[in-house]
Amino acid sequence: MATYNYENKRVIFDNGEGGVSILVPSPNCELSLEQIIDKDIPAGRSKDTLEASELPTDRTYRNAWTKGDRQVGINVEKAKALHKDKIRAVRDPLLAAEDVAYMRADEAGNNSEKQAVRVRKQALRDVTNIVDTATITATDVNGVTAELKAVWDADILGDNPL
Amino acid sequence: MSNLKVTNIQSKGTGFNDVVSFQNASGTQNGTLCRAWVNFDGTFGTSPFTIANGGIRDAFNVSSITDNGTGDYTVTFSNALADANYSFSVMSATGTAGYVGNHWILNDVGSNITTSSLSLIAGYSQTSGGTGSAADSPAVSVAIFR
Secondary structure, eight states: OOOOOOTTEEEEEEOSSSSEEEEEEOTTSSOOHHHHHHHHSOTTOOEEEEEGGGSOSOOTTGGGEEEOSSSEEEOHHHHHHHHHHHHHHHHHHHHHHHHHHHHHHHHHTOHHHHHHHHHHHHHHHHTTHHHHHOOOOOOSHHHHHHHHHTOOOHHHHOSOOO | OOOOOOSOOOOSSOSTTOOOOEEOTTSOEEEOOEEEEEEEOTTOSSOHHHHHTTTEEEEESEEEEEEEETTEEEEEESSOOSOSOOEEEEEEEOSSTTOOEEEEEOSOHHHHBOSSEEEEEEEEESSTTOOOEEOOOSEEEEEEEO
């Protein structure tokens, strides 16, 4: 039985949709890495073989990763869109809670509380704007990821879960 | 009653799909073998298994796992199966306490279940009946029967 020492290798390749796929070779399939690449990666795709340690470790914005030149890159605009989704996931239950607060204020005839709820709901609706205006200076995946994760309004959304 | 105690059972053919047939006394097939299986870390980053075992803890008839995105995996077989009418069983762990559990989505049956590979997306919902979203899974098990 042939044995191959490629378990720490990863092959990044263009996924054909602007992103990157990452092939992890199986350590006991009795094929060489070259045979696996030829068999498992569609023909004509740009590809590079890297060490596993060269890949980004934080996968928070994995779907924004791109195939760079011998490295994994990141599409900042796609990463920002993913970050907005994460904000929305936290925001949705907060908006629902404000709806309840508004109804209770309405039932109590408390107009000042109703106005306060309106203000808080608008702040929640506008909270994703901070992502659009955020300036991301890093260009590598780990740097962009760290900067983007810090774009969070804790006063409106609470503790940053990222 | 007799017992068969051997180390290897060989089929007569040399092809991967020339499988040994299990039959009852009437010659009716009464069982099949698992044609491929794999246990891998779908987070590809934080598990101690990732570096030690290439992310794949162990496998049979699997040449690679491809990470296509968050929770999006392709299992590629070392040897293609006879056809794409196989049955597959998939289990995964969320890795996060309190999540309801993983479900699996096939994007498109035609392109995601082939003789050479199987593509799957792992996801979970945080509430019972809630909207699911794709998520990496630290423990994914796939078994193929044909």
